[in-house]
Amino acid sequence: MALDETTCAITADDTGCTVLHVDMDAFYASVAVRDRPELRDRPVIVGGGHRGVVLSATYAAREYGVRSAMPMTRARRLCPQARVIPPDFERFGAVSAAIMETFRSVTPLVEPLSMDEAFLDVSGSLRRFPSPTQVGVYLQARIADEQRITCSVGVATTTQVAKLASRRAKPDGLVVVPPTGITAFLHPLGVEELWGVGDKTAAQLHRLGLQTVGDVAHTPESVLQRAMGPAFGARLHVLAWGGDDRHVTPRRGHDEPERSIGSDETFGRDTDDPAVVLRELLRLSTKVAGRMRAANVSGRTITLRVRFFDFTTITRSRTLRDATNQTPEIYATAADLFAALGLQRARIRLVGVRVEGLGDTATAARQLMLGQREHGWEDAERAVDRATNRFGGSAVRPATLITPRSDQSQAP
C-alpha cells in the first residue's frame, strides 16, 4: 500500500472504532525468510510435497502470480526461480503464540482466528492509548521489533469491516473505516470480498447480476433469501450494510474444546489397493485417537472421507453408542464404513478419519455393558502415549504400519 494512503488512514476519525483486525503479512513465508537473510526480497514459497499447494508466498513471489492455495505445480511454472521451503509448523506455532501474547498485553479481549490473525476489542485500552488506531500502530511496531515480520491492521466498528480493512491495508499498512465511512468503504468492493462468500457463492451472485457489495446491499433481502437461502440471504444483506453484530469473543489456548478432530492424507499416487487404504486408515485412526487423548476428549460420531481420482468426495459416518478415543474402535468403524462402500478397484486419492461430537473424556458417561476388556485397551493405549511422549511418534505403532512398502502390505 502506498505510504500516503496509510498516513491518510491514520488521520481518519476512529471514534467508536473499537475492533482491530491484525493480520500477519505472508506469515509462513515471512517467518521462513526472516531466519534466512539471504532470501530477503526474493521469491519464496512455503509449501511443497508432490501434490501440495502453496501455503504462503512472499510478495516477491506474488508478483509472478503465485497465490496461496495454488497447486505447487502451477506455482513453480509461474515462478521457477522461487525458493520452495517446506513448512515448519512448530516454529510458526511458537511465533504465533508470542504474537498473541503481544496482543494480550494491550487487551484481554483477543480472539485468534488462526495462527496469523486475530480480532482485538480495544475499547478498554483507551486509558493507555489515545485512540484505537494508536493501539494498532503500537502493535505493528512491537511485532516488527520482536518478531521482525510485518502485519496489517484494520480498525473499524465491527469485526467484518475490520477484517476487510486489514486486507485493504496489506502489506504493512493500517486502514481505519470510520462509522460514517462504512458504506463508502464497503460498497465498491467485489462481492467475493465478503466474509463467507467464496467462489461458488460469488458465481451465483454474479449470475444474479450482482458484482459489488453495493449491488448486494441494494437488492431486496427477500430476493437474496430466495436465491441464497433464508439464513444466508439475510446475512449477506446485513453484511453488505456493514451491520454485522458478531462481537469479539476472547479465546485462549484450549479452554474451549474443539468440536471435531480429524486427519486426512492424500496419497502420493492414487491407489486402488484396499490394503493400502486400510493401512492408511489405521495410521490416521492412531493419529486421531492420540490427539484426542492428548486433549482429553472423546467422541461418538466417526466419519470416513474418501476422495476419488476425479476429486469427487464422499463421507460416511456412524454414531456409536458410547464416546471413544481408542484407536481400535475408531479404526474398526472407519474400516467398516469403507468396506460398506463396496468399491471395486476405484482410484482413490485421499482418505480421512474424523471424530465429531467431542466431549470431555472424564465426564463422558460411559456405560460398559459387556466385558471390561476395553479397560485393557485403554491401559495399552496409555502406555503407547507414554512411549510416544518419551521416544517420539514412531516409537510405538501398530504392527501393520512397520513395513510401509506397499508391495508388502497386508490388510490389517
Add this chain to the structure above:
DNA sequence: TCTGGGGTCCTAGGACCC
C-alpha cells in the same frame, strides 16, 4: 505431477417421539 490439511457451519431429508 492441477487442486493440502486443519477445521467450522449450514441444509435437507428421514426416523422417531410426543
Add this chain to the structure above:
DNA sequence: TCTGGGGTCCTAGGACCC
C-alpha cells in the same frame, strides 16, 4: 379414514476459512 406439527437425532453433502 385424507394424514397436523413440532423437536431432536442421525446422516450426507457442500461451502467456506486459513
